[in-house]
Amino acid sequence: MMIRNPRMLKETFASCNEELRALGDRSELSSYLNVNQLLSKSFLLSCASFYEYEIVTVVRKVVQSGTFYSPVIEWLDKAAVDGQFYKWFNFRSAKNTNTFLATFGREFKDNVRSVIDHRDSRKQSETDFLELCRKRNESVHRNYAAYSLDLTIDEIYAKHKSAMCFIRIVEYGARRWLIKP
Secondary structure, eight states, rough: OOOTTTHHHHHHHHHHHHHHHHHHHOOOOHHHHHHHHHHHHHHHHHHHHHHHHHHHHHHHHHHHHHSSOOOHHHHHHHIIIOHHHHSSSTTTSSOOOOOOOHOOOHHHHHHHHHHHHHHHHHHHHHHHHHHHHHHHHHHSSTTTOOOOOOOHHHHHHHHHHHHHHHHHHHHHHHHHHTTTO
């Protein structure tokens, strides 16, 4: 199990910056500000969608590694996995991801929590993951067109690079403590 094409977001980030540089070079300030806001929101959605895909892929691997009959796996996928990502986390006010981690049992939560808490950069990655997903929810559910995102593309990208560490920790934890060989 491996994270799929993380370069895709790096390339999207580079493309956004290239467009903004071109507008900046033409000294079109109002166009630059409008496009900057639009690209920032679009890039935020891209990051959050990527995280959803990665976490859901890990959860599906956990479900499929169990000793369930195929129809049970299909039912679990439809009932507990498909479209449920934003219910697994409290993006509004949570300071950590313990609720999600505990879904897989106390031992898993404690083990992954220990990995995260071992380094400040890992704790920051969890915080950045939660923040980007929270801001995604705010932008989508509070009139996307009118939503004023308070992060630049550069800030989103920095938080995204950090948040990817959290995604890797979840994937590592699933491989180490949940998925049966």
